[in-house]
Structure formats: C-alpha cells, structure tokens
Amino acid sequence: MKKFIASVMFALSATLMATTVMASGGVELExxxxxxxxxxxxxxxxxxxxxxxxxxxxxxxxxxxxxxxxxxxxxxxxxxxxxxxxxxxxxxxxxxxxxxxxxxxxxxxxxxxxxxxxxxxxxxxxxxxxxxxxxxxxxxxxxxxxxxxxxxxxxxxxxxxxxxxxxxxxxxxxxxxxxxxxxxxxxxxxxxxxxxxxxxxxxxxxxxxxxxxxxxxxAALNRTTYGVFTLLFLGLFAIIAYFLKKEYWKDVH
Ligand code: HEC
Structure with missing residues (x-):
C-alpha cells in the first residue's frame, strides 16, 4: 500500500513538473x-x-x-x-x-x-x-x-x-x-x-x-486581514457558546 501511494505521489509530481516546464517553452522559470x-x-x-x-x-x-x-x-x-x-x-x-x-x-x-x-x-x-x-x-x-x-x-x-x-x-x-x-x-x-x-x-x-x-x-490585499478577524471571532464565539451550553444544561445534569 505504501509503495502504491509513493508511486502515485511520484507520478503526480512528475506530471506537475512536466507541465510547468512545458508552459515555459522548456526553460526553467526564475x-x-x-x-x-x-x-x-x-x-x-x-x-x-x-x-x-x-x-x-x-x-x-x-x-x-x-x-x-x-x-x-x-x-x-x-x-x-x-x-x-x-x-x-x-x-x-x-x-x-x-x-x-x-x-x-x-x-x-x-x-x-x-x-x-x-x-x-x-x-x-x-x-x-x-x-x-x-x-x-x-x-x-x-x-x-x-x-x-x-x-x-x-x-x-x-x-x-x-x-x-x-x-x-x-x-x-x-x-x-x-x-x-x-x-x-x-x-x-x-x-x-x-x-x-x-x-x-x-x-x-x-x-x-x-x-x-x-x-x-x-481582494487578496484584504483577504488575509479578514481571515485573522474571522478566526478571532470564531475563537471568541466558541467561549460564549461553551458558557451558554453550561448554563442550559446545568439543571439536566
Ligand atoms: C507594441 C505592443 C506591446 C507592448 C507595448 C507590450 N506588449 Fe506584451 N504583448 C504584445 C503582443 C502582440 C503579445 C502577444 C504575443 C503572442 O501571442 O505572440 C504580448 C504578450 C504579452 C504577454 C503574454 C500574455 C499571455 O498570457 O500570452 C505578457 C505577460 C505581456 N505581453 C506583458 C507585457 C508587459 C508587462 C508590457 C510592458 C512592459 C508589455 N507586454 C508591452 C504586445 C505588446
């Protein structure tokens, strides 16, 4: 199985390299x-x-x-x-x-x-x-x-x-x-x-x-900034959700 995966990976990377070189008239790009x-x-x-x-x-x-x-x-x-x-x-x-x-x-x-x-x-x-x-x-x-x-x-x-x-x-x-x-x-x-x-x-x-x-x-100029804010928001929201869950379930358990 390992061998199979290795050969698939090898074939993929070889194809990728071949297409890159072909797309550039056969010369290596800087x-x-x-x-x-x-x-x-x-x-x-x-x-x-x-x-x-x-x-x-x-x-x-x-x-x-x-x-x-x-x-x-x-x-x-x-x-x-x-x-x-x-x-x-x-x-x-x-x-x-x-x-x-x-x-x-x-x-x-x-x-x-x-x-x-x-x-x-x-x-x-x-x-x-x-x-x-x-x-x-x-x-x-x-x-x-x-x-x-x-x-x-x-x-x-x-x-x-x-x-x-x-x-x-x-x-x-x-x-x-x-x-x-x-x-x-x-x-x-x-x-x-x-x-x-x-x-x-x-x-x-x-x-x-x-x-x-x-x-x-x-849009790539702002995309990374949005990404950071999104992760920060999700982090903060996870904390709120955790306490909310605790509050809702406190009478059940
Ligand atoms: C005198 C006209 C002219 C000027 C000025 C010019 N180009 Fe071109 N450019 C062409 C032509 C014509 C082609 C298409 C060549 C072909 O298909 O054989 C081309 C093709 C290209 C391509 C390849 C596009 C593709 O994907 O096939 C790029 C990149 C490019 N030019 C960049 C530039 C840049 C950067 C400048 C300014 C520094 C510039 N060109 C100035 C006429 C010009």
Missing amino acids: HANVDIHNKDSLQRGVKYYVNYCMGCHSLNYSRYNRIANDLGLTDEQAAKNLIFTRDDNGDLHKTGALMKNGMSQKQSAEWFGAPPPDLTLVGRSRGPDWIYSYLKAFYVDPTRPMGVNNTVFPNVGMPHVLWELQGLQEKHCTKEGEGEHAVEHCELKTVKAGSMTPAEYDQTARDLTNFLAYVGEP
Whole structure:
C-alpha cells in the first residue's frame, strides 16, 4: 500500500513538473518573489505599466480609482500619473473609468501576428514566476519580425519594449555530448548594456510582475486581514457558546 501511494505521489509530481516546464517553452522559470503588500513596489509597477505596456495591453476589468485607492494614491495623483488613455470624445479618461486603451484588436493582430491580450488576469493564468522570467528572456533574433525572440515564449509577437532599460541580449548555445545524447545548453548574454544595471532591471521586472499579480486579484490585499478577524471571532464565539451550553444544561445534569 505504501509503495502504491509513493508511486502515485511520484507520478503526480512528475506530471506537475512536466507541465510547468512545458508552459515555459522548456526553460526553467526564475522565482519572482513578489509581495503584493509592498506598496512602493506596486506604485513603481503601475507607473511602468501605464508608460510601457498600456499602449498595447488594456486592463479591461480594472478601474483607475480602485488601483489608486489600494495603492494609497489620491485621485489627483492618479489623474496626473496614471491616466494617459482617452475616451471616444478624445478626452482623458476619468479616474472611475475602466483601464481600456484605443488599440484595435484586428489591426494589432496584423501588426504583431497576434493581438496583445488584456492582462487583467495574466497574473493568475501564467503566474508571477512566468511573467518575471518572460520579461527577462527577450533576445536578439533577426529572423523574427520584431527582431527579438523570447526563451520563455518562443516566437512571441511582442517587441522587447523595455530594451532601453535592460539592453540587448543574445542567445548562445553549446552542445555537450555526441549524437542522440547531445544536450544543448543555452544562455542569454548581454551584448549591449541598457540604462539600468542588471539588478535594477530585475527590480523593474519584479515591480511590473508584482503589479500584475495584484491586479489579477485585488481582494487578496484584504483577504488575509479578514481571515485573522474571522478566526478571532470564531475563537471568541466558541467561549460564549461553551458558557451558554453550561448554563442550559446545568439543571439536566
Ligand atoms: C507594441 C505592443 C506591446 C507592448 C507595448 C507590450 N506588449 Fe506584451 N504583448 C504584445 C503582443 C502582440 C503579445 C502577444 C504575443 C503572442 O501571442 O505572440 C504580448 C504578450 C504579452 C504577454 C503574454 C500574455 C499571455 O498570457 O500570452 C505578457 C505577460 C505581456 N505581453 C506583458 C507585457 C508587459 C508587462 C508590457 C510592458 C512592459 C508589455 N507586454 C508591452 C504586445 C505588446
């Protein structure tokens, strides 16, 4: 029986590992180590997002003022720093608006080969480690329409929009072993430095990832607090219930 359980566990974990690796183009993902309670990181993340991503990727299920509120920004700060998108009349969006952009899905599909998807839920569908690794995995590939490829998302349609910050990387592969048993080992090497150091760029990728993780489930910010209060209430209620029970049964026993 023990053996059976062990082999089932083994099969399960092997499948799990295989799906994780498959979902990432066969490369191992780096840990993003995000913390959605770090407001400074979220504030930097949303700033990068509206400056570098919002032009192509909407956040259709999120409103500016919800984010401003959660991140401790006033409506005025939000209007000044976050809102660059316009409504149908050409006016800047109000703070209560959904974070849509003017990008036409059909046109962008022609430009990039695939339309840029809405990213409200990408923190949940792909997970933080995937996003973080993806933002660090662009490399120069002249055979691709945008001049870049990505080890985590092979043949991606998205250009490397953060290249000025990160610089450019090239993929170098070496083969170990002969014939069928040859194992290819690839590495990304910086060939042109960006305006940020590698550590600063990692932090930028982490802040963006953190923001996308938060936006996928804003309620997670409060959920843990509710949990603690719920347990405290249940604890207190158990004491009251105990004394009540004693009171009710005191004449019976
Ligand atoms: C010039 C337009 C453009 C900009 C700007 C842009 N992207 Fe993209 N992005 C795309 C396109 C197009 C795809 C779809 C690629 C495909 O399916 O081949 C994509 C895909 C993605 C995906 C994968 C989504 C999925 O689940 O398949 C993520 C994550 C992403 N982008 C994040 C970002 C972030 C973060 C930024 C800002 C730093 C950004 N993008 C800026 C065009 C853009």
